[in-house]
Amino acid sequence: MSIKSISLDIFFFCKEDEKMIEQVKNAKPLIHCITNKVTMNDCANALLAIGGSPIMADDEAEVEDITSICQGLLINIGTLNQATIPSMMKAGKKANALQHPVLLDPVGIGASQLRYQTTQQLLKEVHFDVIRGNISEMKVLMNIQSQSRGVDANASDSITDENLDENIIWLQQLSSKTGAIIAVSGAIDVIVDSQNAYIVRNGCQEMSMITGTGCMLSAIMSAFMVVHRQRLLEACTYVSALMGYCGELAKNKMLVEKLGVGSLRVYLMDYLSLMNDGILKEGMKIEKRC
Ligand SMILES: Nc1ncnc2c1ncn2[C@@H]1O[C@H](COP(=O)(O)OP(=O)(O)OP(=O)(O)O)[C@@H](O)[C@H]1O
Ligand SMILES: Cc1ncsc1CCO
Ligand SMILES: [Mg+2]
Numbered sequence: 001m002s003i004k005s006i007s008l009d010i011f012f013f014c015k016e017d018e019k020m021i022e023q024v025k026n027a028k029p030l031i032h033c034i035t036n037k038v039t040m041n042d043c044a045n046a047l048l049a050i051g052g053s054p055i056m057a058d059d060e061a062e063v064e065d066i067t068s069i070c071q072g073l074l075i076n077i078g079t080l081n082q083a084t085i086p087s088m089m090k091a092g093k094k095a096n097a098l099q100h101p102v103l104l105d106p107v108g109i110g111a112s113q114l115r116y117q118t119t120q121q122l123l124k125e126v127h128f129d130v131i132r133g134n135i136s137e138m139k140v141l142m143n144i145q146s147q148s149r150g151v152d153a154n155a156s157d158s159i160t161d162e163n164l165d166e167n168i169i170w171l172q173q174l175s176s177k178t179g180a181i182i183a184v185s186g187a188i189d190v191i192v193d194s195q196n197a198y199i200v201r202n203g204c205q206e207m208s209m210i211t212g213t214g215c216m217l218s219a220i221m222s223a224f225m226v227v228h229r230q231r232l233l234e235a236c237t238y239v240s241a242l243m244g245y246c247g248e249l250a251k252n253k254m255l256v257e258k259l260g261v262g263s264l265r266v267y268l269m270d271y272l273s274l275m276n277d278g279i280l281k282e283g284m285k286i287e288k289r290c
Helices: 015-027 040-050 063-069 084-097 113-125 135-141 164-178 205-209 213-227 229-256 261-274 277-283
Strands: 005-008 030-034 053-056 072-076 102-105 130-134 181-185 189-192 197-200 286-289
Touching: 015 040, 015 213, 015 229, 015 277, 030 040, 030 063, 030 084, 030 213, 040 053, 040 213, 040 261, 063 084, 072 084, 072 213, 084 102, 084 113, 102 113, 102 213, 130 135, 130 213, 130 229, 135 164, 135 181, 164 181, 164 189, 164 197, 181 213, 181 229, 189 229, 197 229, 205 229, 205 261, 213 229, 213 261, 229 261, 229 277, 229 286
Parallel strands: 030 053, 030 072, 072 102, 102 130, 130 181
Antiparallel strands: 005 286, 181 189, 189 197, 197 286
16 A cells, blocks of 8 residues: 655644644643653643643542543553552543543553553553553554563654554554554654544654653643544644644754753743744644545
């Protein structure tokens, strides 16, 4: 089968999609985050920077209440433990019952049996609207051999222009199997449902030199998932471009100032808060696969 790519600018999306960021800022969705201890603060700040509203809560005794007052749920398994696993199950089921959208970030799913089994259980008991992770995590989800390196993707798994078509095929199968949109991050981001595929070429390698850029991407995607539920695939694609473009701008500023990755982290947050639909339109590199 031959797959062609068309470069897109925002006008190929429907008119509504031109204001995706503005609409999130107007709606200010409250997101219940059950997330890891490493990047929890970055996720809260990234959500605020883009116009969402975070609440971090993972005690089993309160997660149903918290999910009930929120509009969306993020489950990130980065530092899952015996206390938070039941919280994830409860919150996920509650969100499903309330018809709130739910996003799963299967951080390091290949690193331990606990992560793998918990994710399988979550997928059985909870419907996820979006699954966002790196390519090695997606391979483990699909039971494809992967040498994942803890929470980071393994370079040998990377999506390249040469293997893009074959990767899209199984990622779409994963989407069919789970009923979720699959958003894979890396040098090339790929966002698919069972029928369609988008590619995003924004971002820079330096983004993987600070922890949590993927976690922040998932957190921001959760806010867009709430506001743009009818255009979920496009919204996830747009967020991938948004995050990547902010990374590029942050890298440029870091280089101009001859500084290092500590500044990259700060500038990334700056650009997230300064980003709007007009600026993103100029910098996004989105292609539709057809
Ligand atoms: N080599 C690269 N070139 C361009 N962009 C990249 C590259 N590596 C990562 N990115 C970007 O960095 C962000 C995070 O992606 P990554 O795949 O590193 O997530 P992750 O492994 O889940 O991160 P973490 O778990 O540390 O939060 C995405 O926006 C992605 O596009
Ligand atoms: C480094 C790390 N370890 C568990 S979660 C996390 C954050 C990046 O996913
Ligand atoms: Mg990750």
